[in-house]
Amino acid sequence: MELRTLEYFVAVAEERSFTKAAVRCHVVQPAISQQIQALEKELGEPLFERLPRQVVLTSGGAALLPHARACLAAAASAVLEFADRSGLLGGSFALGTVGGLEGTVIPRLLGEYHRRYPQVAVSLIGASSPSLLAKVRDGEIDAAVVAGPPDGEPAVVTSRVLLEDRIVAVLPAGGRPANRPMTFDEAVRSPVISYGPDSGVHAFIRAAFAAKGLRLDIAYATNDVALQVALVAERIGIALTSHASPVLAADPRFVVVPVEPAIRLRKVFVWRQGTRPSAPLRAFLDLWTELSGRGELSEPASRDEAGTGAATGG
Structure with missing residues (x-):
């Protein structure tokens, strides 16, 4: 036979x-x-x-x-x-990306991947987390980096944690000591600048305030963290944004303070469950495991330790 x-x-x-x-x-x-x-x-x-x-x-x-x-x-x-x-891997690899991955391990992984598998056509698809999750679920793209939903990833996807993060408050300079946390009650009394409803991070923030019985009205919604803090510098309001964003590095125009209670979130790498991953995706996951095992993919230090860090968006 x-x-x-x-x-x-x-x-x-x-x-x-x-x-x-x-x-x-x-x-x-x-x-x-x-x-x-x-x-x-x-x-x-x-x-x-x-x-x-x-x-x-x-x-x-x-x-x-x-x-x-x-x-x-x-x-x-x-x-x-x-x-x-044999190093003859070819084909295509479609990866969905949210904003703010420049300080994560993703660029390092893609760089090494390109050097090892130059015949693979890699395409990056930028969109919001909910949109990218739907594309992975429907098989339109191979994988994506997204903000993990508050209630967990859908059962149809498998995930690997890329980054642990939390939300902080950004205020105009001179208004508050950096070591004094901001409560939810204080936050809702100011115009809030934060992520739009198409962002996965938006859901985390909304859910946290709702759990305390508070309604959060976002006056200026943008997923661009640089624009968020620029609006803060203009004293329009306060920003609730990702602690890991490198644009929060020391700047005399604003101060960054913790939020209490803490709003924690994750950036996750997701791919479709139930089907064997394509060869290019398997190669990417294997490379991630290999470089992590050799200690070559340590995340950048947090902003508290080094003044910069990995960015989070989407």
Whole structure:
């Protein structure tokens, strides 16, 4: 029993026609018929019932079909595996990205990935977290970096934590000592500058205030953290934003203070569950594991320690 014969068998079963199967497999129709007849002789029973306008599987054919598909899938997987090992990996890798990944490990990973697998066509798709989650769920992109939803990622995706973060308040300079936290009650008494409803971070902030029975009205909504703090510098209001953003580095125009109670969030790397990841995605995940194991992917120090850090948005 040869793989090519099983390929012909699956094609006839799915097309319900020897002629259409021949077109699909790029061979002449008699070649398909001869291979199927030989397979039926080898197995000792007919696999198809030949009707005037189509062919249908017999009980024997129906029993063989899942095994044939599994054999073909295993062979294809083996080819991809050895293509990876030989450095001949090709194809495409579509990665969704939210804003503010310049200070995370993602650029380092993509750089090494490009050097190892130059034949892979990498495309970056920028969008909000909810939109990217939907694209991963629907199979439109291979993976994405998103703000993890407050109630967890959908069951249809697998995730790996990229970054732990928290929300801080940014106020005009001179209005408050940096070591004095801002409560939710104080925050709602000022015009608030924060993320828009299309941002995954927005949901974390809204949920935290709602849990305390407070309504949060965002006067100026933008997912651009640099613009948020520029508005703070103009004394329009206070910003509730990502602590990890590098634009919060020491600046005489504003002061950054903790928020109490803390609003914690995660940036996660997600991909679709239930299907075998594509070879380019598997290579990316394996590279991440390899470099992490060698200690080459340590996150930048937090802003408290080094004056900068990884950015979070979307």
